[in-house]
Amino acid sequence: MLLVADHRHAPVNALGYLRAMFTVDDIDETLVRLAKYGAEFVGEIVQYEQAYQLGYLRGPEGILIGLAQEPD
Template sequence: LGYLRVMFTVDDIDDTLERLRKRGAQLVGEVVRYQDVYRLCYIRGPEGHLIGLAQELR
């Protein structure tokens, strides 16, 4: 069994990254802008799970 990806929407991706890094998460690549609609990134949690974060741009 497995999964391809899990993604969460967040209000402030920079703040969320800062808080998750303090708990052992590592940014994979960089935060990118997608079609002036979202800021997106992936993190790897302390257990190794890959998680996507998305902030809607308003």
């Protein structure tokens, strides 16, 4: 029997997980706009080294969508 994990509830750092990543100019404003359409934010916005801020949300069908904002 082959078991298949349900990607809709896997953690954001799961191996082989399907996701889409986008760069945005203002991550906070983008999250506010997307929440109006039912986007579900996952976790917190984190600072990755000095490279960018990173946040995740769940989109249609539970697919994980990553948003990254580069520093000014």
